[in-house]
Amino acid sequence: MRLPLAALLLTSLASCASDDGAAPRVFEPYAGPAPYPSTRPKLALPDGDFALVPSSASDTLTLVDLGSGEPVGAAPIGRDPVAVDGPHQVVADRARGVAYTVLSYPGSAANAGQHSHGASNVAGWVQVLALDDLRAVGELRVDPNPGEIALSDDGQRLVVTHFDLTAASNAQASIEARRASLAVVDPRTIQAFGTPEPDKLLVCVAPHGVTLSHPDGAKAFVACYGEDVVAIVDLVDTTAPVIRVPVASSVKPDPPVGPPAFGPYAVALSPSGGRLAVSNRDAKELRFLDIALASMESLVVPLLGSPYFAAWSADAARVFVPTRGLDALSVVDASTGAVLRTKVFDVATCAQPLEAIVAADPATVFVVCEGLANVPGAVLTVDAATLEVRTRTAVGVSPGRSFVGRGR
Amino acid sequence: MRAAVVALGVTLSACLASSSTDPQNGTAVDHGRALFSDPKASPSASNTFTCATCHRGDGSTTTIQPGAPLAGVTTRRSFWGGQRLDLLESVNDCRMFFMDARAPWTTDDEDARAMYAYIAQLPPTLPAPVAFTVVSPTDLPTGDAKRGAVAYDLACRTCHGTAHGGAGRLATFIPVLPDDVVRGHAMLTPEKLRLVFIGKARMGAFRGGGSMPPFSREVLADEDLAGIVAFFGLD
Numbered sequence: 224m225r226l227p228l229a230a231l232l233l234t235s236l237a238s239c240a241s242d243d244g245a246a247p248r249v250f251e252p253y254a255g256p257a258p259y260p261s262t263r264p265k266l267a268l269p270d271g272d273f274a275l276v277p278s279s280a281s282d283t284l285t286l287v288d289l290g291s292g293e294p295v296g297a298a299p300i301g302r303d304p305v306a307v308d309g310p311h312q313v314v315a316d317r318a319r320g321v322a323y324t325v326l327s328y329p330g331s332a333a334n335a336g337q338h339s340h341g342a343s344n345v346a347g348w349v350q351v352l353a354l355d356d357l358r359a360v361g362e363l364r365v366d367p368n369p370g371e372i373a374l375s376d377d378g379q380r381l382v383v384t385h386f387d388l389t390a391a392s393n394a395q396a397s398i399e400a401r402r403a404s405l406a407v408v409d410p411r412t413i414q415a416f417g418t419p420e421p422d423k424l425l426v427c428v429a430p431h432g433v434t435l436s437h438p439d440g441a442k443a444f445v446a447c448y449g450e451d452v453v454a455i456v457d458l459v460d461t462t463a464p465v466i467r468v469p470v471a472s473s474v475k476p477d478p479p480v481g482p483p484a485f486g487p488y489a490v491a492l493s494p495s496g497g498r499l500a501v502s503n504r505d506a507k508e509l510r511f512l513d514i515a516l517a518s519m520e521s522l523v524v525p526l527l528g529s530p531y532f533a534a535w536s537a538d539a540a541r542v543f544v545p546t547r548g549l550d551a552l553s554v555v556d557a558s559t560g561a562v563l564r565t566k567v568f569d570v571a572t573c574a575q576p577l578e579a580i581v582a583a584d585p586a587t588v589f590v591v592c593e594g595l596a597n598v599p600g601a602v603l604t605v606d607a608a609t610l611e612v613r614t615r616t617a618v619g620v621s622p623g624r625s626f627v628g629r630g631r
Numbered sequence: 632m633r634a635a636v637v638a639l640g641v642t643l644s645a646c647l648a649s650s651s652t653d654p655q656n657g658t659a660v661d662h663g664r665a666l667f668s669d670p671k672a673s674p675s676a677s678n679t680f681t682c683a684t685c686h687r688g689d690g691s692t693t694t695i696q697p698g699a700p701l702a703g704v705t706t707r708r709s710f711w712g713g714q715r716l717d718l719l720e721s722v723n724d725c726r727m728f729f730m731d732a733r734a735p736w737t738t739d740d741e742d743a744r745a746m747y748a749y750i751a752q753l754p755p756t757l758p759a760p761v762a763f764t765v766v767s768p769t770d771l772p773t774g775d776a777k778r779g780a781v782a783y784d785l786a787c788r789t790c791h792g793t794a795h796g797g798a799g800r801l802a803t804f805i806p807v808l809p810d811d812v813v814r815g816h817a818m819l820t821p822e823k824l825r826l827v828f829i830g831k832a833r834m835g836a837f838r839g840g841g842s843m844p845p846f847s848r849e850v851l852a853d854e855d856l857a858g859i860v861a862f863f864g865l866d
Contacts, residue, residue, distance in 0.1 A: 250662035
């Protein structure tokens with residue numbers, strides 16, 4: 224009896240002490256006002272057209288009132304508070320009240336200062352931002368060198384290309400090994416932290432520009448820069464083989480490592496979804512894919528500069544094509560291929576045009592100008608008929624592809 | 632037997648009483664203050680940093696700390712030189728980039744709430760955002776080694792220990808300066824090796840990984856950093 228009682232005494236003493244012999248500290252719970260109250264400025268969307276413009280060198284997102292040509296709000300974005308995150312594209316889902324931006328980390332001193340150009344070894348991310356104040360509400364890790372993102376019209380499918388030029392230039396590797404993936408995710412599943420890796424489909428060599436079929440994004444159309452093809456990817460039956468359509472009959476099925484002959488870099492789907500405009504950057508031409516036939520049309524539009532991200536007019540009669548080399552905006556007749564008009568920009572107005580965006584008002588086209596190194600870019604409001612510049616709004620350094628919407 | 636039972640009763644009474652009145656118990660502010668100096672602000676077993684390693688709370692310091700003083704932090708509108716607009720996000724930056732935490736605190740976490748209780752009661756002596764200039768790593772003019780020796784003691788020694796020997800460093804995985812770094816970059820030219828040190832000091836974990844916090848130009852002047860490089864014999 225004596226022994227168990229002594230053991231009980233020792234046990235009670237031990238339970239009273241912490242591991243290091245000191246009594247465990249017990250603290251009252253915090254009972255003050257809500258901790259960490261937000262002091263973020265709220266973002267009021269303008270009544271008319273507005274643009275959300277990412278700056279890949281300053282890691283900011285700027286809200287531009289396209290009616291007045293004035294920036295009306297901005298916020299820092301990105302996961303890294305010190306190094307460049309390289310946000311270079313933003314899309315938005317107004318119904319959900321969120322924007323998605325793709326962070327493409329430079330990964331080396333050679334690329335320091337703006338987003339990756341295909342040679343980074345740092346994982347990319349998609350960051351989800353609340354539209355009311357641009358706070359981060361979700362994140363998704365993807366592969367290094369995320370190229371472009373696209374969101375389906377219904378907001379239920381988001382895809383990300385990976386512009387992997389390191390794999391593309393591996394002369395020892397098979398064509399399969401040189402190809403990179405397309406990440407596919409239901410954006411509603413992206414969590415604030417710890418989102419599982421998305422599905423990834425191997426598509427082609429150096430996939431870059433991408434767009435989705437209307438309205439549910441059942442198919443992705445990918446500009447495959449390193450393989451001179453357009454990849455058509457079934458996102459419903461992901462076991463279906465990827466269809467790779469050469470952008471020209473001269474393209475060989477297993478292209479050698481090296482600069483592409485055509486370099487398809489960007490794609491734009493017509494409003495009806497029947498045609499795809501393909502910007503062949505290296506060949507300085509625009510071509511068209513017949514979606515139903517999954518084959519290229521015979522129409523070829525030679526351009527004076529390298530075409531980037533084009534936009535269709537609402538009636539599908541014209542395509543607005545920004546070009547570089549010759550920094551300009553051209554209007555192309557989508558039926559005949561005739562270049563109807565070209566506006567050449569001086570460097571102070573628009574250096575390195577990146578994309579054209581057709582406004583809700585068919586008389587207006589917006590142009591995002593990437594600018595020169597360390598010189599802020601701009602968003603132009605352009606008369607769709609005359610291509611005269613109506614307004615110019617300076618934005619951050621190295622602006623990326625932007626989202627244009629119409630306010631209240 | 633009776634004596635033993637009485638002794639047990641006394642022991643249990645004392646134990647029970649300590650949980651409510653013992654000075655070891657405390658408020659949420661006390662909790663936050665304790666956490667401020669405790670590596671357990673991150674659950675990672677490999678973490679050796681505390682908030683106090685980099686920030687001044689309500690204590691004093693004679694060292695150069697990479698993090699801003701926290702008195703007034705809850706009234707500031709931005710952090711990290713304007714790259715953050717949310718205080719909790721900034722706290723989580725420290726926890727996840729430097730302290731190896733794998734998940735962010737939320738406003739529901741009692742530790743996060745206690746930390747807020749602590750920093751909110753600090754005197755609001757610095758209510759405005761604290762400047763933090765991010766410097767792209769570029770080479771610096773040759774520095775003064777004597778100045779560098781002083782700067783090393785103030786800025787580097789807390790974590791890295793003594794130069795060349797590492798005595799007193801926070802953890803064995805923290806490199807001894809400059810020897811471990813020089814050995815690890817033996818293939819580099821002297822010019823590039825200088826940039827490794829300069830880049831790491833300026834960008835910390837945001838350049839090449841690791842867990843080192845960055846020193847802005849505001850807390851560590853270019854002259855001091857150049858001096859440290861000279862002190863390392865890399866001039």
